[in-house]
Amino acid sequence: MLHFLPFQCYSSCVKEDQRGKSRGYTGGATMANTSVVLNNAVADDQAATSFRQTERPLDSPIQTRTSASTFEKTEPHSLSPVRQRLQKIQVSERAQHIIMNSWRIGTKKQYNVYLTKWINYSRKNSIDVDNHNIADVLDFLAELFNDGGGYSALNTARSALSTFMFFEGKPVGTHPLVIRFMKGVFESRPSLPRYCVIWDVASVLRFLETWHPLEHLNMKQLTWKLVTLIALSTAQRCQTIHQLDIECMTIREDEVIFSLGKLIKQSVPGKRQPEIVIPRITDNVKLCAMSALLHYLDKTKGYRKSSNLFLSLVKPYQPVTKSTISRWIKDVLSLSGIDTTQFSAHSTRAAAASKAKIKCVPLETIMKTAGWSNCGTFGKFYSKDIVDSHVISFAKTIMK
Structure with a gap:
């Protein structure tokens, strides 16, 4: 009690x-x-511490032109091209506010990086952001690729452009040429899981046992x-x-x-x-x-x-x-x-889930505990082989 x-x-x-x-x-x-005796001092640690458009899905009576500089004058992470698009088709302020809330802060931060890059690309190439074509989008994505962007980064850029850029009434990211381009990116620079193997939870637990009582x-x-x-x-x-x-x-x-x-x-x-x-x-x-x-x-x-x-x-x-x-x-x-140069704090999810799988915990229990609704997510990104230190020691001994 x-x-x-x-x-x-x-x-x-x-x-x-x-x-x-x-x-x-x-x-x-x-x-x-x-x-419980509270006799420990608090540690002295400072730990706290878009575009030439061939056809618009929504007709607007307002045919004003929008320059790239207009998009730069709004607050950070605001998805300014999206808001400009909504204003041009005369969406009310209160409706705009609700629509803008459909993206979470983290997503807005990610998207805003590539929207800013698009604005800079449009200015550099003298592209009217209200009168773009699919070739401009493909060349922009190709520039990101040539700058070292991988499949994941370009996929984020595609999603960012799709928030406000439409062709034939559909988001630009669903255009057949964009889809084919992304397949080419994957073949050229595949997106693979960050970890092939994962550390053994036992190593961390042994250390934590030393912090007792x-x-x-x-x-x-x-x-x-x-x-x-x-x-x-x-x-x-x-x-x-x-x-x-x-x-x-x-x-x-x-x-x-x-x-x-x-x-x-x-x-x-x-x-x-x-x-x-x-x-x-x-x-x-x-x-x-x-x-x-x-x-x-x-x-x-x-x-x-x-x-x-x-x-x-x-x-x-x-x-x-x-x-x-x-x-x-x-x-x-x-x-x-x-x-920790290889494994981040997020790796605890893969480590714990992989250990539970080895211990024959039912997959349904693992998914429910970790919050996964699709077993494919666990299988692709989190179910990893655990590094066997005994195998490593064996190899080192043989090679001496």
Whole structure:
């Protein structure tokens, strides 16, 4: 049974779930007959820290010409050519706002890179952005290719142009010549998975076992251990871990459940938001993410002013960014002997999922835990062979 101490910032947010357990963190959650001594100093670590167009799909009574410079005067990541297109067909401001929200911030940032390149290309080649043809688009993509762009980069550029550029009533990216061009790019410069093999989770777990007991860890060690254990035990992206909120948390005897209040990458209309479940591990308490989580909440309750789970390690203890979460995990991988020049923090998803597959965890369970709806995604991008250190040692011995 869990006992809760008052926490003035969030005491009003406590809810009861259908099983009668406390929902929403209220402060010092401790196990019965267990006391947590908060005697560790916070580590001194600065971790926080378009176009000549042959035919338009929508007729517009306004036939004004738009120069490339017009697109440059809007705010960053605004997909300015798209907004200009909507304005020219007299879409209302409020409708524009909703349409622009259909692209997420990360997608807008990616697209804006190539829209800017298109604007510069149009100016350099004296192309009227309202009177383009398919040859201009193909030559633009060819220029990106000659500058070193691969299939993935050019595919992003194609998608960016398709947000506002149409031929014969269809997005430019679906034009037969563009499709054929992209096939040529793939044959010339194929897009292959980043990893052919993946590191063994056991290497990181052995290292994390050395950071025990929890009461002896400083805040940097405790935070780094917790965030890595969550990444491995849930196979979630750093974006999702970054969004964990204690106001959307349910603590039970054998698990902690986080409901996600914000959209994540795999969020789609009509599909329920996933829940992040952190179970209690009884076989090896040194690797129990739930225990580390409860201890972390106890240690941060004295200065916590935000409901975001992860806080910076130095004053004023603000919520950290997704990049900080990623860096913390990458630092742990490095300390565990993983080559972080090859493997990023995102590799924890492939490592955890591949290990679960080897341990004969059902594919349905792996997909549900990691948030994949298509088994092909797992098979193509995340199911990897694990590096066998014994085979490597054998080869090195033979070659001596």
